[in-house]
């Protein structure tokens with residue numbers, strides 16, 4: 150089995166690039182952020198504070214997650230319900246970041262994620278795939294971009310969706326989430342020593358995609 154680990158902060162273009170690369174290679178794409186988002190959503194719906202360990206931990210046995218590939222799209226099911234769209238809300242992203250700091254949540258997902266990589270060729274994207282989940286991954290990529298470049302992309306996406314939010318607010322949000330994800334005690338966001346770093350600040354989608362393809366070709370031969 151081969152596995153490709155792609156880690157990096159939110160907004161570097163990870164999921165779009167990862168999805169396309171997985172498709173091209175014929176690998177199963179696993180978006181691990183979606184799993185944290187589903188747990189965040191569960192906590193929000195239950196009226197709990199997603200940062201409250203004592204409230205979130207007892208919920209874990211009640212949670213069953215399933216990922217399914219439907220026509221190349223990853224769908225995520227939370228206790229049988231398709232929550233693929235619901236987990237994309239901004240508020241759920243923040244809740245995901247909060248539950249992701251809870252060690253029991255990370256332990257719960259670790260087994261699930263490793264199991265997926267044992268069964269098939271996967272391209273997994275997240276924050277700790279190269280460092281914790283798949284330390285023996287065949288290829289490790291750390292995909293990043295400056296906070297300003299990531300905020301600008303998010304702002305443009307929002308504009309296209311008709312969401313009016315000041316660029317400064319988006320930038321604040323990006324920085325806050327970066328801080329939260331890289332300063333937590335449990336599996337913080339960091340580059341694995343053997344990961345290849347790709348900075349997409351000055352690259353467009355096609356250039357970023359070519360850079361990733363080249364790395365994979367060099368590593369997998």
Ligand code: DC
Nearest residue numbers: 159181182185245246249275276277
């Ligand atoms: O990539 P994303 O925005 O969907 O991730 C949502 C949150 O989940 C993010 O704030 C960090 C967390 N996360 C994590 O801690 N570890 C992962 N492997 C993936 C996501």
